[in-house]
Amino acid sequence: AQSVTQPDIHITVSEGASLELRCNYSYGATPYLFWYVQSPGQGLQLLLKYFSGDTLVQGIKGFEAEFKRSQSSFNLRKPSVHWSDAAEYFCAAATAGTALIFGKGTTLSVSS
Amino acid sequence: DAGVIQSPRHEVTEMGQEVTLRCKPISGHNSLFWYRQTMMRGLELLIYFNNNVPIDDSGMPEDRFSAKMPNASFSTLKIQPSEPRDSAVYFCASSSGLAVSYEQYFGPGTRLTVT
Numbered sequence: 001a002q003s004v005t006q007p008d009i010h011i012t013v014s015e016g017a018s019l020e021l022r023c024n025y026s027y028g029a030t031p032y033l034f035w036y037v038q039s040p041g042q043g044l045q046l047l048l049k050y051f052s053g054d055t056l057v058q059g060i061k062g063f064e065a066e067f068k069r070s071q072s073s074f075n076l077r078k079p080s081v082h083w084s085d086a087a088e089y090f091c092a093a094a095t096a097g098t099a100l101i102f103g104k105g106t107t108l109s110v111s112s
Numbered sequence: 113d114a115g116v117i118q119s120p121r122h123e124v125t126e127m128g129q130e131v132t133l134r135c136k137p138i139s140g141h142n143s144l145f146w147y148r149q150t151m152m153r154g155l156e157l158l159i160y161f162n163n164n165v166p167i168d169d170s171g172m173p174e175d176r177f178s179a180k181m182p183n184a185s186f187s188t189l190k191i192q193p194s195e196p197r198d199s200a201v202y203f204c205a206s207s208s209g210l211a212v213s214y215e216q217y218f219g220p221g222t223r224l225t226v227t
Contacts, residue, residue: 032212032213041220041221042220042221043116043203043205043217043218043219043220043221044155044203044205044218045218046215046216049215051213090155094212095212096211096212098212099157099160099168099171100157100212100216102154102155102156103154104154105154105155
């Protein structure tokens with residue numbers, strides 16, 4: 001069955017430190033890949049997406065993600081975290097004609 | 113642009129009562145999605161519409177759930193009768209099309225508590 005796994009439920013990072021959130025997918029073929037962010041009391045906002053081409057994708061708010069086919073991964077990174085980045089982050093995947101499947105999410109806390 | 117509008121933002125009801133959640137998609141978007149978010153199951157797609165027509169309702173958990181989209185600017189998700197296990201945050205999202213390349217814009221959600 002198709003699935004998206006985010007191994008880390010909760011991560012705490014110091015402000016100014018780098019961040020990497022992990023995402024693994026299980027699909028028969030390489031799916032389209034997405035990262036969303038959800039701030040408290042808000043809906044999800046798309047950070048970035050990967051369809052094909054360059055495996056390093058740039059998104060909004062200074063985030064980037066790298067697609068690694070050999071590892072079935074699509075990890076989200078940010079070189080320097082700000083307190084406003086504290087939120088829940090969701091990885092999602094879909095193939096053409098199928099609905100988005102979301103991971104369970106990773107909650108990011110930022111310490112000062 | 114007002115974004116996707118959902119009402120109410122919070123709903124508390126007693127088991128057995130009917131609950132209606134409302135969604136106004138972004139003007140010009142022709143695809144609308146209803147999701148449910150719980151701690152146990154995460155974010156699940158319940159049903160989606162294209163041009164006001166339900167395309168796939170396989171995610172609707174039971175016959176107690178129903179959704180309608182009478183026009184391009186309004187959709188409802190109804191639960192009747194409601195049960196405590198329906199407690200969750202329900203999101204509505206809209207997009208310019210069904211293809212995965214179209215970004216889905218999410219509303220702020222309705223937090224439903226069934227006691």
